[in-house]
Amino acid sequence: GAVVSQHPSWVICKSGTSVKIECRSLDFQATTMFWYRQFPKQSLMLMATSNEGSKATYEQGVEKDKFLINHASLTLSTLTVTSAHPEDSSFYICSGGSSYNSPLHFGNGTRLTVT
Amino acid sequence: DAKTTQPPSMDCAEGRAANLPCNHSTISGNEYVYWYRQIHSQGPQYIIHGLKNNETNEMASLIITEDRKSSTLILPHATLRDTAVYYCIVRAIAEYGNKLVFGAGTILRVKS
Numbered sequence: 001g002a003v004v005s006q007h008p009s010w011v012i013c014k015s016g017t018s019v020k021i022e023c024r025s026l027d028f029q030a031t032t033m034f035w036y037r038q039f040p041k042q043s044l045m046l047m048a049t050s051n052e053g054s055k056a057t058y059e060q061g062v063e064k065d066k067f068l069i070n071h072a073s074l075t076l077s078t079l080t081v082t083s084a085h086p087e088d089s090s091f092y093i094c095s096g097g098s099s100y101n102s103p104l105h106f107g108n109g110t111r112l113t114v115t
Numbered sequence: 116d117a118k119t120t121q122p123p124s125m126d127c128a129e130g131r132a133a134n135l136p137c138n139h140s141t142i143s144g145n146e147y148v149y150w151y152r153q154i155h156s157q158g159p160q161y162i163i164h165g166l167k168n169n170e171t172n173e174m175a176s177l178i179i180t181e182d183r184k185s186s187t188l189i190l191p192h193a194t195l196r197d198t199a200v201y202y203c204i205v206r207a208i209a210e211y212g213n214k215l216v217f218g219a220g221t222i223l224r225v226k227s
Contacts, residue, residue, distance in 0.1 A: 106158035106159045
């Protein structure tokens with residue numbers, strides 16, 4: 001099946017710094033990938049849709065200047081949390097699919113802790 | 116995307132079948148029913164999906180009612196490793212890149 005690799009699996013950073021999370025589709029090409037965030041004991045919340053070669057589409061309430069998304073190739077999308085603060089501490093997960101009618105597959109997530 | 120309703124939690128004895136219900140009474144004709152599960156601190160795992168016919172794969176079976184307003188995910192022989200949050204999601208596949216919107220899901224606890 002389709003494999004999505006996410007890196008790093010966990011990261012600790014200081015308040016005010018930026019963190020980049022990578023999401024790679026290992027055995028398929030993904031024109032579109034999705035970024036989610038999950039707080040403890042809550043469900044996944046969609047943050048943005050990442051489109052290869054064009055601007056990402058952000059969900060309402062998600063700051064596009066804080067969560068920078070780059071989808072430079074068909075196999076790599078990155079999420080950069082800029083000027084991170086403790087309230088950005090969360091579990092970030094990406095997903096993608098090989099075609100419009102195929103299931104989306106998810107990475108194993110990145111646990112971000114901002115101190 | 117149509118809203119789904121699932122029980123917040125269920126228990127199942129190890130080795131028995133786990134039947135997880137989902138209501139999606141406002142589902143549209145072009146919307147599929149997807150099931151995912153999430154084991155603690157991992158990304159969601161795809162289980163199965165269907166449109167109107169019952170589906171079976173190596174992980175589970177999906178039974179969709181004739182009117183498509185509800186469905187049941189069946190894990191035929193639950194093990195302790197099946198303890199997870201199970202999400203039922205309806206998703207239209209009318210165009211490329213349709214997103215998945217997650218609800219609260221059902222916490223399934225498999226007990227020995």
